[in-house]
Amino acid sequence: MAHDNSKRMTPASLSSLYGRIIHNENQRLKICFCSDMDKSVLLNNFEKRGWSQVTADDDWNFYWAGTQTCRNIFSVDSGYRMHDNQLINHFPNHYELSRKDLLVKNIKRYRKDLERDGSPLAEKVNDGGMHGVKYLYLDFIPVTFVLPADYNMFVEEYRKNTQSTWIMKPTGKSQGAGIFLINKLSKLKRWSREAKTPFHPAIGKESYVISRYIDNPLLIGGKKFDLRLYVLVTSFRPLKAYLFKLGFCRFCTVKYDTSVTELDNMYVHLTNVSVQKTGGEYNNLHGGKWSVQNLKLFLEGTKGKKVTEKLFGGINWLIVHSLKAVQPVMASDRHCFECYGYDIIIDNNLKAWLVEVNASPSLTSTTVNDRILKYKLIDNILNVVLPPEGIPDVRWNKIPNAENLGNFELLIDEELASQTQDDNLLNNLTGKQRVNNRWK
Numbered sequence: 001m002a003h004d005n006s007k008r009m010t011p012a013s014l015s016s017l018y019g020r021i022i023h024n025e026n027q028r029l030k031i032c033f034c035s036d037m038d039k040s041v042l043l044n045n046f047e048k049r050g051w052s053q054v055t056a057d058d059d060w061n062f063y064w065a066g067t068q069t070c071r072n073i074f075s076v077d078s079g080y081r082m083h084d085n086q087l088i089n090h091f092p093n094h095y096e097l098s099r100k101d102l103l104v105k106n107i108k109r110y111r112k113d114l115e116r117d118g119s120p121l122a123e124k125v126n127d128g129g130m131h132g133v134k135y136l137y138l139d140f141i142p143v144t145f146v147l148p149a150d151y152n153m154f155v156e157e158y159r160k161n162t163q164s165t166w167i168m169k170p171t172g173k174s175q176g177a178g179i180f181l182i183n184k185l186s187k188l189k190r191w192s193r194e195a196k197t198p199f200h201p202a203i204g205k206e207s208y209v210i211s212r213y214i215d216n217p218l219l220i221g222g223k224k225f226d227l228r229l230y231v232l233v234t235s236f237r238p239l240k241a242y243l244f245k246l247g248f249c250r251f252c253t254v255k256y257d258t259s260v261t262e263l264d265n266m267y268v269h270l271t272n273v274s275v276q277k278t279g280g281e282y283n284n285l286h287g288g289k290w291s292v293q294n295l296k297l298f299l300e301g302t303k304g305k306k307v308t309e310k311l312f313g314g315i316n317w318l319i320v321h322s323l324k325a326v327q328p329v330m331a332s333d334r335h336c337f338e339c340y341g342y343d344i345i346i347d348n349n350l351k352a353w354l355v356e357v358n359a360s361p362s363l364t365s366t367t368v369n370d371r372i373l374k375y376k377l378i379d380n381i382l383n384v385v386l387p388p389e390g391i392p393d394v395r396w397n398k399i400p401n402a403e404n405l406g407n408f409e410l411l412i413d414e415e416l417a418s419q420t421q422d423d424n425l426l427n428n429l430t431g432k433q434r435v436n437n438r439w440k
């Protein structure tokens with residue numbers, strides 16, 4: 001049977017339309033990916049899609065890079081200009097969200113701005129207790145100071161309640177490295193005197209944050225845990241963010257114990273898998289992990305549906321507002337998307353606290369379930385960030401079809417929200433119902 005090729009695009013016309021995308025024998029467009037990370041969950045996903053691997057010097061359409069590589073690409077010195085068919089997995093200044101000191105600085109500024117504008121979101125209450133005045137809706141990070149810069153402010157806060165425990169964290173490290181707890185100012189002073197590299201004002205890396213230690217975490221089986229949730233942002237202005245429903249809890253391997261003798265025992269206090277893995281109690285089968293869905297069922301059963309819903313509503317709330325806090329400072333480059341790993345602690349009042357945000361959450365799999373989950377995560381990310389045709393294109397409006405969301409749920413899409421508002425306004429004006437086909 002003769003084929004009508006007249007309407008078909010020639011390889012030449014396709015390549016001019018899609019920039020540097022090549023195609024294989026079947027005339028299907030082929031995507032060239034590049035990655036400096038040797039992670040099987042990534043490579044298996046790209047290969048399953050029939051993408052070809054190229055080097056950074058070749059023409060690529062999709063780059064899954066480490067944060068440093070990404071910063072190099074965007075640096076003024078590189079002189080690299082991306083074309084419309086290129087996507088990369090980081091925003092150039094992701095550190096505004098992922099560096100512990102900058103996250104706090106941005107959230108503090110965000111709250112002040114809202115307060116100055118008289119926003120009801122910035123309402124404050126006096127809790128009458130040791131914490132004094134606090135934000136009613138935006139109190140989702142533990143009180144934190146940057147050291148050495150805010151040392152005097154920290155001392156002032158410390159003296160309000162000398163019984164509190166504080167946690168010191170280097171701003172430039174991860175995986176629990178360099179973290180310790182203190183319950184006395186003298187301990188901090190001694191550490192500063194004895195540390196080989198005490199606070200060095202000239203080197204950003206050596207600064208620390210000191211946060212009020214959440215000493216009343218919700219315990220399950222007597223053990224502390226935190227949540228690792230994945231949040232995909234495809235645009236900061238307008239804000240478009242999605243929550244991956246398959247997050248998990250990371251448990252400590254030993255029972256929680258607030259006694260002073262256990263203050264230095266990181267197996268009690270830090271939930272990082274990288275820390276817990278080194279302990280004798282680590283279980284290779286479940287890896288100290290529990291799905292968020294299980295947690296939800298457990299909490300609904302033990303604490304009730306209403307409070308559980310409130311807790312998870314609070315988690316969505318803190319994610320959205322942490323993103324809004326960095327909205328004005330993020331370079332919302334259309335070539336970028338980013339999947340953040342949120343670390344969240346739930347206290348025994350079922351209140352969620354934001355601990356930190358990772359721009360390069362671990363893609364290492366510790367168990368079979370972990371591998372399945374991370375494979376799905378990458379697959380779902382690709383489905384959300386790529387237009388329906390599957391070809392990177394920054395001209396696309398970044399409104400994915402419902403079926404492409406997979407395990408992601410929409411947290412916020414300011415563009416959709418404003419369109420809906422416009423629609424409602426128009427409906428009210430015209431008295432007509434407009435068909436909303438954006439999710440088709």
Ligand SMILES: Nc1ncnc2c1ncn2[C@@H]1O[C@H](COP(=O)(O)OP(=O)(O)O)[C@@H](O)[C@H]1O
Pocket residue numbers: 142167169173174175176177179211212213214215226269270271272343345355356
């Ligand atoms: N304010 C806090 N209160 C209680 N536990 C905390 C607090 N901050 C951190 N942690 C614990 O320490 C772990 C590591 O802290 P995090 O800020 O995530 O640093 P890292 O970059 O090293 O992972 C967290 O996963 C959590 O278990």
Ligand SMILES: [Mg+2]
Pocket residue numbers: 175176272343356
């Ligand atoms: Mg962490």
